[in-house]
Every structure is written in C-alpha cells, then in structure tokens.
Amino acid sequence: MALDGRHALVTGSSRGIGRGIALALAESGVKVAIHYFQNEAAAKETLAQVRKRGSDGVLIQADVTRPEQITEMFRKLKREFGTLDIFVSNARPEAPTFYAPPLDITLEQWDTAFDSQAKAFLVAVWEALPLMSDGGRIFAITYAEGSRTGGLQPWVGMGSAKAALESLVRYIAVAVAKRGITVNAISPGWTEDSVLNTLPDQVQQLIRNWHERGWTPMGRLGTPTDVGDVVTLFCSEKARWITGQVIYADGGASLMNPEVPPEIQIE
Ligand SMILES: NC(=O)c1ccc[n+]([C@@H]2O[C@H](COP(=O)([O-])OP(=O)(O)OC[C@H]3O[C@@H](n4cnc5c(N)ncnc54)[C@H](OP(=O)(O)O)[C@@H]3O)[C@@H](O)[C@H]2O)c1
Numbered sequence: 001m002a003l004d005g006r007h008a009l010v011t012g013s014s015r016g017i018g019r020g021i022a023l024a025l026a027e028s029g030v031k032v033a034i035h036y037f038q039n040e041a042a043a044k045e046t047l048a049q050v051r052k053r054g055s056d057g058v059l060i061q062a063d064v065t066r067p068e069q070i071t072e073m074f075r076k077l078k079r080e081f082g083t084l085d086i087f088v089s090n091a092r093p094e095a096p097t098f099y100a101p102p103l104d105i106t107l108e109q110w111d112t113a114f115d116s117q118a119k120a121f122l123v124a125v126w127e128a129l130p131l132m133s134d135g136g137r138i139f140a141i142t143y144a145e146g147s148r149t150g151g152l153q154p155w156v157g158m159g160s161a162k163a164a165l166e167s168l169v170r171y172i173a174v175a176v177a178k179r180g181i182t183v184n185a186i187s188p189g190w191t192e193d194s195v196l197n198t199l200p201d202q203v204q205q206l207i208r209n210w211h212e213r214g215w216t217p218m219g220r221l222g223t224p225t226d227v228g229d230v231v232t233l234f235c236s237e238k239a240r241w242i243t244g245q246v247i248y249a250d251g252g253a254s255l256m257n258p259e260v261p262p263e264i265q266i267e
Helices: 016-027 040-052 067-081 107-131 144-148 153-179 201-215 224-235
Strands: 007-010 031-036 057-061 084-089 132-141 182-188 246-249
Touching: 007 016, 007 067, 016 031, 016 040, 016 084, 016 132, 016 224, 031 040, 031 067, 040 057, 057 067, 067 107, 084 107, 084 224, 107 132, 107 153, 132 153, 132 224, 144 153, 144 182, 153 182, 182 224, 224 246
Parallel strands: 007 031, 007 084, 031 057, 084 132, 132 182, 182 246
Antiparallel strands: none
C-alpha cells in the first residue's frame, strides 16, 4: 500500500473527522496512534476498525489544552512507535467549554479555545519534529469559515483560535521547509458523523437542508472519509511541493457568494 509502514498520530481520532482520518490512513497501510480525551470506548472502536483495514495502532489519552499532557503523549508515542511520519492536529473541545458570544464569553472559555488550537499545535510540533524524518507531513484541521466570518457569534473563541492556528501553520511551514516537511491546514465544510450530530435535531436538519439545497455545490454534507482521503492524498510524495496552505475540503461550499440566495447561484 502507498504509505505502508509509516507512523501517524491523529489527535481526537476516537470519533468524528479524526476517526475518518485515522481510518483513511490505515487503509493506506499507516500505523495510527489513536488519541482521545475521555471516550476510551470510542477510541477502542476506532482501533478495531483500523485493524479491520489490515493495519494496527495504539491508544493514547491526553487533554490537549494542557501542554504537559501533550509532552507526555509524545513520550508515549516514542516508546510505542519510535518514529513519526504524519502528525494531524484535529482535536477540539466540546462546544460548551468555549461556545459563547463575544460580549459574554468568559476568559476561561476563551483560553480553552486558544489552548486547544494554536498553543496545542505549537507544543505538539515541538515534540513531533525530533521524531520525524525529513519529508514528514503535518496537518492542522481548521474551520476557515469560522476564522474569516463573524456571523455565528458564539463561535468567536474557536473562530479566533482557528485563525491563529492557520497563521501558525504558515510560520511553521517556513521553519521546517528545508527538511522537506510540509505543514498544511485542512478546512472541512460541515461534516456528518461529527459534532453536527450532537446538535438539536431541528438545527441539524436546517444545516443539512441548507447544504443540500445548494450551499454546497456538490449537494451534500461532507463525511469523515472525505476529509480522511484528503489528508491521505497530501501524505503522498507527490504532494511534497505544497506547504503552508489552507486547503478547503468542502465540496465547493466556500465558493458560494453569501450575499445571494443559493437558488439563484445554482441553476
Ligand atoms: N464537524 C464539522 O462539521 C467540522 C467542520 C470544519 C472543521 N471541523 C474541525 O474538525 C475537527 C474535528 O471535529 P469533529 O466535529 O469531528 O469533532 P468531534 O466529533 O466533536 O470529536 C472531538 C474529538 O476531540 C477530542 N477532544 C475533545 N476535547 C479534548 C481535549 N480537551 N483534549 C484532547 N482531545 C479532546 C474528543 O475526544 P473524546 O472522544 O475522548 O471526547 C474527540 O476525539 C475539529 O478541529 C473541528 O474544528 C469540524
């Protein structure tokens, strides 16, 4: 298989998009460290699915808002794998820990958002680089619409944190470029089997209808597999010349003009 024998760490791969990334990498022969925070049973299920795909992996627990736990996560990774070829920073805390509008958000919520994104990525990259050989791959999973817009008010903490993350991706990309290590942010659109499914049914249906009606030109929401396949694609040797970019993996949703109803844009 294309990436046979490589080692990856995917944070937040117990479920959602992270699981999709872990499974797509496993399909290509990558051994995956499946990281989780509180949901060990879900992480075990991801590992079982990795094994069904003919690969293998290990489980690692850590709170990514705590730098010392990130350091410990990489210590364990070194003991288990010895080396690392692919690092994916995907974990994101549960919405209630950061979801509040700009005039109400507490500093604790703000710090949770920032600690889990730019700061967690910075610390993880420091730890990942000594384990990584030249030509490695580093990814940050972002939500670029949240960094660019201001309409979804309670997203202010995470939107600002993702903006900082995207900026950091560019700086780290330059810092490691001489080693042929690429660093990119992947920005999924709204995705099934993820945080979406924890929202009230009515909200989920509104979001699905909006995208199926045309906001996503491909006429559906994304899946964790869609995002996992994009990450796997970027792990290819053929993607070696792309670094420091924010890659939209969203079926074209980011191409729509927010000032014009989708029905008028798509005939
Ligand atoms: N879902 C979407 O539509 C969408 C769209 C664009 C971008 N994204 C981005 O994609 C990534 C994954 O989103 P998702 O919706 O798939 O996530 P999700 O289903 O809500 O899963 C969150 C993951 O993060 C872990 N986690 C939670 N708090 C943590 C903490 N304090 N420390 C370490 N890990 C923690 C969880 O572990 P446990 O299972 O152990 O709790 C779980 O594995 C996020 O970065 C998100 O911003 C998502």
